[in-house]
Amino acid sequence: MEYVISDAPTIWRLLNGVLCVYKPAGVTVNSVRRTLLYKLSTELNELECRPPVKRVAIDGDTRQALTVTVSDSLADNPLVVGPRYRPDDFKCSWATFLGVNTSGVFVIGLNSGTKDAYRLHREHPLRTYKVKGRLGECTDNLFHTGKVVDKSTWRHVRRGAMEKLLANMQASHQKTMYQLCGVDLQSEAAYELASKGLVRPVESKLPLIYGIRCVEFEPPNFIIEVNCINEYESYLLALVHDIAVKLHTVATCVSVRCTRHSCFTLQHALLMKHWTLQSAIANIAQSKRMIRNVMKTNKNMGLNSHLHRLEGEAANSLP
Numbered sequence: 001m002e003y004v005i006s007d008a009p010t011i012w013r014l015l016n017g018v019l020c021v022y023k024p025a026g027v028t029v030n031s032v033r034r035t036l037l038y039k040l041s042t043e044l045n046e047l048e049c050r051p052p053v054k055r056v057a058i059d060g061d062t063r064q065a066l067t068v069t070v071s072d073s074l075a076d077n078p079l080v081v082g083p084r085y086r087p088d089d090f091k092c093s094w095a096t097f098l099g100v101n102t103s104g105v106f107v108i109g110l111n112s113g114t115k116d117a118y119r120l121h122r123e124h125p126l127r128t129y130k131v132k133g134r135l136g137e138c139t140d141n142l143f144h145t146g147k148v149v150d151k152s153t154w155r156h157v158r159r160g161a162m163e164k165l166l167a168n169m170q171a172s173h174q175k176t177m178y179q180l181c182g183v184d185l186q187s188e189a190a191y192e193l194a195s196k197g198l199v200r201p202v203e204s205k206l207p208l209i210y211g212i213r214c215v216e217f218e219p220p221n222f223i224i225e226v227n228c229i230n231e232y233e234s235y236l237l238a239l240v241h242d243i244a245v246k247l248h249t250v251a252t253c254v255s256v257r258c259t260r261h262s263c264f265t266l267q268h269a270l271l272m273k274h275w276t277l278q279s280a281i282a283n284i285a286q287s288k289r290m291i292r293n294v295m296k297t298n299k300n301m302g303l304n305s306h307l308h309r310l311e312g313e314a315a316n317s318l319p
């Protein structure tokens with residue numbers, strides 16, 4: 001049996017958690033925040049809100065029996081003080097900032113979920129981007145909307161040369177990861193570190209690439225898939241430019257789309273037409289289960305690593 005909740009205060013208490021939405025390109029994160037909160041607050045005000053508080057008035061001559069009347073207080077009437085729910089009533093923060101030209105998965109924390117969003121950001125989650133570039137032109141802002149400042153030939157570029165370059169870049173970043181952790185790439189400590197999962201230098205804010213490959217190559221257009229942490233939009237735009245320079249040409253970025261943020265993918269992201277109370281509540285409930293499973297997995301991996309370390313110490317102490 002299904003129950004329909006039409007009580008705004010009850011719905012408000014359910015809006016606590018992490019929400020995954022799809023951010024369009026050309027829109028700032030602040031605009032996404034304002035639009036989302038405006039839609040949620042508007043739908044809340046259309047539900048059954050609490051009635052105005054009562055006002056008790058005592059009238060009459062004090063030398064005679066007084067008259068006590070109870071009426072709705074005008075000081076708490078929505079027509080006087082405004083709607084019950086406003087966008088400013090929400091607490092909202094994002095797990096990772098996305099640039100204005102970047103579209104895709106955008107994770108937001110609502111109300112008490114802002115703590116979960118911060119915790120997710122502090123874990124340095126792996127994010128996946130699909131970056132589309134165009135060979136032959138270079139703009140002043142490294143994006144196709146900028147002014148063209150340089151042109152070059154591109155017909156000599158082959159997919160094999162690009163894939164070889166991307167493989168070298170990936171190997172270089174992997175070497176940097178272990179250097180930031182203070183271990184030698186060829187040592188046993190590096191192997192034990194890799195066996196625990198992804199190597200995440202917690203103290204470093206340096207962008208690191210865990211995987212990069214060319215998923216589409218139709219000159220002059222190409223698309224690369226980048227798995228990275230600590231990245232930002234201008235870094236991805238410069239990455240396209242650097243790839244082209246090493247291939248003896250120039251390029252500009254056409255689009256940047258985030259397809260994965262930790263355990264969140266495009267399948268979990270709500271399109272703008274689905275930014276409603278019903279979809280938001282369902283998405284928050286789904287996100288809670290996903291985050292709980294991720295935290296449980298990370299905890300188990302940490303416990304297994306601790307047990308392996310204890311076993312190694314015990315084996316070394318044997319005569």
